[in-house]
Amino acid sequence: MADQTKQATAQTEQGRADGAPELLHFDETETDLNALKWIDAPGILVFWVLAVVVFLQFFTRYVLNDSLAWTEEVARYLLILVCFLGAITATRRGAHITLEFLMRMVPPRLAKALTVLSQTITLGFFASMTWIGIELTQKTRQKMISLPIPKAWIYTICVVALGLMAFYSAIWLWRRLRQSPEDLVRSLDDHLPTD
Numbered sequence: 001m002a003d004q005t006k007q008a009t010a011q012t013e014q015g016r017a018d019g020a021p022e023l024l025h026f027d028e029t030e031t032d033l034n035a036l037k038w039i040d041a042p043g044i045l046v047f048w049v050l051a052v053v054v055f056l057q058f059f060t061r062y063v064l065n066d067s068l069a070w071t072e073e074v075a076r077y078l079l080i081l082v083c084f085l086g087a088i089t090a091t092r093r094g095a096h097i098t099l100e101f102l103m104r105m106v107p108p109r110l111a112k113a114l115t116v117l118s119q120t121i122t123l124g125f126f127a128s129m130t131w132i133g134i135e136l137t138q139k140t141r142q143k144m145i146s147l148p149i150p151k152a153w154i155y156t157i158c159v160v161a162l163g164l165m166a167f168y169s170a171i172w173l174w175r176r177l178r179q180s181p182e183d184l185v186r187s188l189d190d191h192l193p194t195d
Contacts, residue, residue, distance in 0.1 A: 046081045046085055050075060056071055074147065108182050108185050115184060123166060134159055
């Protein structure tokens with residue numbers, strides 16, 4: 001009884017009422033950098049450049065009270081590039097969001113057919129967006145407002161990213177076509193965390 005009273009007192013002192021559920025415990029896991037490839041480096045690099053530009057924007061605006069005009073526009077375009085370059089990594093790993101619960105509810109053959117259909121649509125989307133992006137890049141003659149950098153350069157990076165996503169989608173489609181239905185359903189659990 002005395003132990004329970006001590007625990008209740010300690011929990012109340014921590015700001016928790018009697019009968020409150022136990023605190024959540026998070027296990028810190030080490031970040032595994034082995035999954036990174038050379039193709040992920042541009043996205044990481046642009047992310048850090050974006051961080052520096054945003055810090056510079058904050059510092060000059062709120063500390064020096066004299067904001068640099070180019071930082072806002074450059075940060076906007078860098079954020080766009082981070083999204084496109086990061087999507088290459090997600091596509092390469094097959095980590096884009098999918099409706100896995102549906103694949104678990106249907107028979108394996110239907111799950112394979114739905115997965116192949118989904119991957120085909122994804123490949124078609126990336127390929128068509130690459131084509132549209134090429135046309136847009138060829139028509140763009142504008143430069144950034146604050147810096148003399150052609151917007152076509154930014155669009156070109158996005159187009160290359162879309163082309164790489166189409167390439168990796170084609171690889172995933174090929175893998176899914178060669179996989180047996182049972183292996184495909186089993187592979188849905190490969191990326192889930194284990195206890």
